[in-house]
Amino acid sequence: MLLGIDHIGLATDDPSALGPAMTTLDLSKLDNGIADGYRVACEFWQPAGGGGRPLIELVSPAGPGSALDGHFARFGPGLHHIAFEVDDLVPELNRLREAGFTPVDREPCTGARQGMLVAFLYLARPAGLLVELVQYS
Structure with a gap:
C-alpha cells in the first residue's frame, strides 16, 4: 500500500551550490548517502521543524x-x-507494472539511506513521470 510521498528528487551536478537555496527555503540537511547501484550521491533535506x-x-x-x-x-x-513510501515494495511494484508503469528496475535495489529499499518505474504518458517506490526496514 502507498503510505505517502517520501521525497521529491532534484537532479543536480552541483549539490553544494544548492545548499544556500535549500537553507533559504527553511530546509535543513537531514541525511546523505550513496546509492551504489545507481552511482548517485543523495542529500535529504527536511522542512523546518524536522520530521x-x-x-x-x-x-x-x-x-x-x-x-x-x-x-x-x-x-x-x-x-x-x-x-x-510503501509498506511492501514488491507487491506495489507488481501492481504498478500491471497498471501500465514501465519498470526501470527488475528487482528492488539498496537506496542511499540506512534500511532503504527502492525501485523505479516510469509513466511515459500522460506525464513523463519517474516514480520511485521506497520501503524502509
Whole structure:
C-alpha cells in the first residue's frame, strides 16, 4: 500500500551550490548517502521543524556511469522523480507494472539511506513521470 510521498528528487551536478537555496527555503540537511547501484550521491533535506515530509532529495552523479548521465543529456538539472513510501515494495511494484508503469528496475535495489529499499518505474504518458517506490526496514 502507498503510505505517502517520501521525497521529491532534484537532479543536480552541483549539490553544494544548492545548499544556500535549500537553507533559504527553511530546509535543513537531514541525511546523505550513496546509492551504489545507481552511482548517485543523495542529500535529504527536511522542512523546518524536522520530521516533516516530503523530503527534498538532491541527487548528483557519484562518478562515471551514473544513472543520471542520460537524464542530464536529455533534460539537464531539475525535477527528477517523486518517491512514494510503501509498506511492501514488491507487491506495489507488481501492481504498478500491471497498471501500465514501465519498470526501470527488475528487482528492488539498496537506496542511499540506512534500511532503504527502492525501485523505479516510469509513466511515459500522460506525464513523463519517474516514480520511485521506497520501503524502509
